[in-house]
Amino acid sequence: MAALKSFIEVRPDSHFPIQNLPFGVFKHRPSSLPRPAVAIGDYVLDLSEIALAGLFDGPLLSSSDCFLQPNLNKFLSLGRPAWKEARATLQKLLSFFLNCSHEDIRLFSCIAATEPKLRDDASLREKSLLPMSEVEMLLPIVIGDYSDFFSSMHHAKNCGTIFRGPENPINLNWFHLPIAYHGRASSIVISGTDVIRPRGQGPPTGSPPPYFGPSRKLDFELEMAAVVGTGNELGKPVDVNEAGDHIFGLVLMNDWSARDIQAWEYVPLGPFLGKSFITTLSPWIVTLDALEPFTCDAPKQDPPPLPYLAEKSSKNYNISLEVQIKPAGVEESAVVTRTNFNHLYWTITQQLAHHTINGCNLRPGDLLGTGTISGPDPDSYGCLLELTWNGQKPLPLNSNTTRKFLEDGDEVTITGCCKVSTAALSHYVHLLCSRLSLVCKR
């Protein structure tokens, strides 16, 4: 028995069924203004047209110009009730028929009625529904600050073992606080932007001078990032149990890393140029509301966190993640890792609460990266540093190609997907799909 469906045909394997409705920003033609949208099947729905048609008629959005902006920041600043109102309105407008069970309602915030105004208005459909293949996706948010956490214990352990040996791979502080560093906001780009191989200093071979030239250890990092919705005032920390209301949704992120530059520069102030040359985001932000059916228990934390990090209910998300690499001139890409968001030790709500405990203010559109998401097994590690053990074990891509680190022309694709199969659903629901297509150039 099917649940909520859209009148727009959505292939069963689409990542954009009506249950997802991730938010992004697109441009139809090079000269068009950037406009907010949601994805539905193979289409983007232009939210500025829906707003201009007066179809956002709920109390919070009916008089707002948040969808007439070139980015989502204004919408993000309105808070969860407005985000829920937008989602409910869009599900009504896009729905075809409803036959919701109680289970559906629990899982998908299934709505009580359909609204045919878009479905039955050919002119509005033509204006507002555009084939995804015909639009250009843009960075959906203005990112004031980007912070990157280090929340996978497997990743921390592997990096510590590679760089400092197996005795004490993880520093004591790691188990007491979600370690993070400030990242570079200016070089965050949208999926599909070419990556230029960074130049820089690497460790000297034996004695000085250091190596200088194009990085010889260019790596991807499989991450996701929380997009901050509502911020907080300087000096006013966010309670960990209210932190979820400050997070609009999640994106996929590739935190490209130059391991040689990073290794030479990072003591004592942390990563800088080894990371700041580029960071790639998926074009679609999947809302926490859409992810709600895929929550799961977060790992038990030992030692127990300090009270300001202790959550009444500590949630993670069951999101399958994989990375593929396609060398230049090759048809087939190779899956190099499969892992899951639920391997994170520190939750995104703990990250946000920790980030503000000193009074630091977050703003709408700020980005909180999870850090590399590695699982426990060698085929679930989230970067080549771990997968090839710092280049010591070349990774086979196909019968005659291996990789220690990325080579020029490699294309790296990160995919995330939530799947659920319950009595109420005859099909999988794919929530995230974002291709990070990259060419490493010199």
Add this chain to the structure above:
Amino acid sequence: MAALKSFIEVRPDSHFPIQNLPFGVFKHRPSSLPRPAVAIGDYVLDLSEIALAGLFDGPLLSSSDCFLQPNLNKFLSLGRPAWKEARATLQKLLSFFLNCSHEDIRLFSCIAATEPKLRDDASLREKSLLPMSEVEMLLPIVIGDYSDFFSSMHHAKNCGTIFRGPENPINLNWFHLPIAYHGRASSIVISGTDVIRPRGQGPPTGSPPPYFGPSRKLDFELEMAAVVGTGNELGKPVDVNEAGDHIFGLVLMNDWSARDIQAWEYVPLGPFLGKSFITTLSPWIVTLDALEPFTCDAPKQDPPPLPYLAEKSSKNYNISLEVQIKPAGVEESAVVTRTNFNHLYWTITQQLAHHTINGCNLRPGDLLGTGTISGPDPDSYGCLLELTWNGQKPLPLNSNTTRKFLEDGDEVTITGCCKVSTAALSHYVHLLCSRLSLVCKR
């Protein structure tokens, strides 16, 4: 024989003679729009009024709306020729008489003619010249990214000795590259903003759990910061010999630090919450053009820098800096350190070139902090961590008050000043004066 003077009376000890003309942004009344200004004597000159009166009549600024903005970013993006044109126009408009020697011309970009349009227009003077005491200064720039360097060798050596012992206080990489980390942009505030004592985790005393509570080691850091004027494209590094043209000017900066939070969190990814609770800037940006007479040779670097950091002419600035602390309820403040900008080992142009060598893009308004500016002598250290040797040697403020770290109610003032005395000048020129007045609250 006097050189360039303003028709506005400027006290001999003023930091804002006509040779300075630093740029800022102010609000006249709470309801007024923020507007760009320069400081002259005890006045601010509203540049929006000068622009509206058509007095920016040079080729680059005559049709620009850069002074009708709420911040300086647009003006900064125009580049050095526009900055020089603005300075020359303002010096003409504000000048009284000119009798420039060749030396004056060299030192002060002394201009060839005066322009009486402002001096002789009472109505325009009334609109545009406002007593500094009647306006509120605002953060003059929108800061996209803030990076903080670590460029004083004395500071690096002292911190290394305190935390790791005297054997190898400075890491080998420090001598090959200007070490830096990304800082937090959202919590950068204007001088005078209250500082709220941050809460956070500190190192455990003996065994876990860690300390949690208000920081017990709140510190100032005496820094200056370069304000980026024109940026660079992603993937296009800036040549070190052209880096100066990308820097608009300098501000004073207090990089407030919670040493206990920092000590516990910073391995391996660097400082985070120990810094991100607040960072204070002076309201006035002193241009590199105004600082030109105060250039001096930068320290000789050994080992010689790699070619991408090797400058044809390696310049520093002779800027006297001091920090005063005034405890709550006390009239007199105590000078706790006197140092100089010229102690920096890495120049601001090397910092900028290094920052972009990996292709990282800078944007107008970005901030590049110097790091704590410590001199070689114990009374020239730039923070309490060094001055009190991590709290081991309390610092006397007056006959009955000492400090290990900052206490609630302390007011910290950083002052910077360039002084020159040549045959052409009968008086000192004070270039920088910015009070960082702070109340530490819980």
